[in-house]
Amino acid sequence: MKKILIEMKNVTKDFLQGENVIRALKPTNFIAYEGEMIGIVGPSGSGKSTFLTILGGLQKPTTGQVLLDGKPFSELPVKEKSKVRLKEIGFILQASNLIPFLTVKEQLVLYNKIMRSKGNKDWMDELFEKLGVEKLKDKYPNELSGGERQRSAIAKALYHNPNVVFADEPTASLDTNKAFEVVKLLAKETKEQKKATIMVTHDERMLDFCDKVYVIVDGTLSERVN
Amino acid sequence: MFLALKELKHAKQKFALIISVVVLVSYLVYFLTALAYGLASSYTNAVNKWDSESLIMTVDANDNLMMSFMTETDYNNTTVNGDKAKLGLFPAVIKNPQAVENIDTRLNIYLFGIENNSFIKPKDSNETLIDNKVIVSDELKKNGYQIGDMIAISGSDLELEIMGFSEKATYQTAPVIYMALSTWQSHRFSTNTPPDLFSGLIIRGDISNIKGELATYTIDEYILTLPGYTAQVLTFTIMIVFLIIIVAFVLGIFVYVLTIQKTSIFGVMKAQGVSNGYIAGSVIIQTLFLVAIGIITGLILTEITALFLSDIVPLARNILFYIIITFAFFLFALFGGLFSVSAVLKIDPLKAIGG
Numbered sequence: 001m002k003k004i005l006i007e008m009k010n011v012t013k014d015f016l017q018g019e020n021v022i023r024a025l026k027p028t029n030f031i032a033y034e035g036e037m038i039g040i041v042g043p044s045g046s047g048k049s050t051f052l053t054i055l056g057g058l059q060k061p062t063t064g065q066v067l068l069d070g071k072p073f074s075e076l077p078v079k080e081k082s083k084v085r086l087k088e089i090g091f092i093l094q095a096s097n098l099i100p101f102l103t104v105k106e107q108l109v110l111y112n113k114i115m116r117s118k119g120n121k122d123w124m125d126e127l128f129e130k131l132g133v134e135k136l137k138d139k140y141p142n143e144l145s146g147g148e149r150q151r152s153a154i155a156k157a158l159y160h161n162p163n164v165v166f167a168d169e170p171t172a173s174l175d176t177n178k179a180f181e182v183v184k185l186l187a188k189e190t191k192e193q194k195k196a197t198i199m200v201t202h203d204e205r206m207l208d209f210c211d212k213v214y215v216i217v218d219g220t221l222s223e224r225v226n
Numbered sequence: 227m228f229l230a231l232k233e234l235k236h237a238k239q240k241f242a243l244i245i246s247v248v249v250l251v252s253y254l255v256y257f258l259t260a261l262a263y264g265l266a267s268s269y270t271n272a273v274n275k276w277d278s279e280s281l282i283m284t285v286d287a288n289d290n291l292m293m294s295f296m297t298e299t300d301y302n303n304t305t306v307n308g309d310k311a312k313l314g315l316f317p318a319v320i321k322n323p324q325a326v327e328n329i330d331t332r333l334n335i336y337l338f339g340i341e342n343n344s345f346i347k348p349k350d351s352n353e354t355l356i357d358n359k360v361i362v363s364d365e366l367k368k369n370g371y372q373i374g375d376m377i378a379i380s381g382s383d384l385e386l387e388i389m390g391f392s393e394k395a396t397y398q399t400a401p402v403i404y405m406a407l408s409t410w411q412s413h414r415f416s417t418n419t420p421p422d423l424f425s426g427l428i429i430r431g432d433i434s435n436i437k438g439e440l441a442t443y444t445i446d447e448y449i450l451t452l453p454g455y456t457a458q459v460l461t462f463t464i465m466i467v468f469l470i471i472i473v474a475f476v477l478g479i480f481v482y483v484l485t486i487q488k489t490s491i492f493g494v495m496k497a498q499g500v501s502n503g504y505i506a507g508s509v510i511i512q513t514l515f516l517v518a519i520g521i522i523t524g525l526i527l528t529e530i531t532a533l534f535l536s537d538i539v540p541l542a543r544n545i546l547f548y549i550i551i552t553f554a555f556f557l558f559a560l561f562g563g564l565f566s567v568s569a570v571l572k573i574d575p576l577k578a579i580g581g
Contacts, residue, residue, distance in 0.1 A: 053576055056497070058497060058575050058576050059576060079501070081499075082496070082499045082500070082501055083499065083501075084499070085497075085498065085499030086498065086499030086500065087499070089498075089499070090498075091494070091497060091498050093494060093497075093578065097494050097498065099229075099491055099495075100236075100491070101232055101233045101236035101237060102229075102232055102236075106228075106232060109228070110228060110229060113227070113228040113229070114500055114504055140236070
């Protein structure tokens with residue numbers, strides 16, 4: 001039996017626009033199991049980012065609930081949610097989540113400093129090797145190519161061993177070959193380390209690497225069955 | 227700490243500019259403080275040397291000790307629980323009689339007429355004050371005077387002989403010459419049979435009783451009545467306080483702009499779950515670090531300047547003032563940094579995640 005890492009139960013999200021209530025997310029149920037790479041596609045303005053931010057605890061759902069590793073997540077106070085996010089979720093963002101004035105290695109060391117822990121040097125080296133950035137670890141983000149940057153970003157997202165990884169348009173700035181390479185690596189690590197990776201993308205070609213693909217249109221999430 | 231220092235290291239030039247502003251302003255502040263304290267001290271050194279509690283002069287003198295005439299009766303009627311000392315005070319212009327004719331050696335000084343057994347006689351010279359034998363401020367050494375030299379007083383036939391020097395003997399920025407009260411009286415009233423008058427009484431201890439038209443000042447009160455003293459100290463204080471506030475604003479604005487530039491980075495960090503406290507702490511640490519480097523450099527520059535300039539300008543260093551000013555710098559810089567903290571709190575992590 002595969003473990004459920006993150007789950008959405010009957011979640012809706014309403015926004016007030018003037019006097020009208022807009023339902024950005026219709027009642028949604030969603031489950032991500034360990035080792036699953038899930039793709040989310042949809043036109044802009046369809047509710048993709050609402051879905052992802054509610055899943056990540058950056059917004060509160062109007063109704064319903066998000067469970068992270070079986071524990072209630074969406075109801076936690078903002079501070080607690082931040083703490084949980086720091087431990088349980090890894091982010092890979094479009095413009096990369098790297099801090100411009102830290103070297104690749106320091107991006108990971110920063111996490112140790114924030115957590116006041118010594119960190120795990122072996123695991124860091126292993127990650128650098130897996131993602132092929134071991135020679136780049138003393139370089140600053142502006143010294144890296146787009147692909148190297150996103151591979152480093154994956155290393156950063158995986159370093160603290162989160163259960164869930166959110167990837168928001170991770171290939172937006174890459175050419176096809178680089179994009180394939182990055183997503184392939186992400187899919188491989190998802191399997192090996194038994195994470196659940198949720199990737200929002202515009203790029204249909206990247207969906208070949210996903211175990212499941214969901215489509216959001218006008219706030220309705222539905223699984224695409226091939 | 228980690229984040230703050232790594233950024234400083236990475237963007238050295240940017241931060242060097244900010245630090246240089248802090249260095250220049252803190253240099254100016256420390257230098258002004260040394261100058262202000264030096265000037266204030268040169269007003270009051272001779273007064274502080276008395277190590278006394280209060281001063282008495284006539285009401286008619288209207289705070290001007292030089293225009294006060296007290297009598298032996300006043301002296302006897304004033305009873306104190308401690309000690310009392312007569313002081314004659316008058317300004318004079320001195321010249322060096324040995325100097326070559328066309329060299330201007332004129333110098334403004336103050337004549338202190340005192341009694342040999344009184345507690346206000348300088349402790350650093352044991353010479354007896356009698357006739358024309360005097361103890362002078364060691365400031366006169368800068369003008370080439372040595373022990374045994376004669377000093378001429380403008381507009382008088384009196385020539386004084388230097389018996390000894392006394393440290394920190396300046397009054398209203400001018401050197402002091404200590405002479406016997408009787409000599410002072412002869413000079414002051416330009417007669418060999420002068421009235422037995424003196425300017426004021428210096429009191430160590432408590433006054434138990436005074437009689438007549440006399441006014442009592444604590445030493446601090448008296449110092450504030452010295453012409454120009456209050457205005458000068460106030461002016462310096464206002465300059466120093468404003469400079470510290472300006473540094474706070476300059477730093478506050480710099481750090482605020484840098485923080486705003488990093489909005490997207492901080493947004494991503496917040497989305498990842500990094501707490502406001504860590505980010506704000508990092509901004510504050512960075513601010514304090516900039517201040518620390520800046521003011522330490524400023525202080526070192528001040529000390530170096532003091533080495534070269536202390537003969538020319540009356541610089542006096544005071545550790546307590548330095549500590550207070552340093553503390554004020556940090557405190558105000560912290561206020562400046564708080565603008566940025568509020569900016570950090572407002573950053574919305576939602577914006578970090580597009581869709």
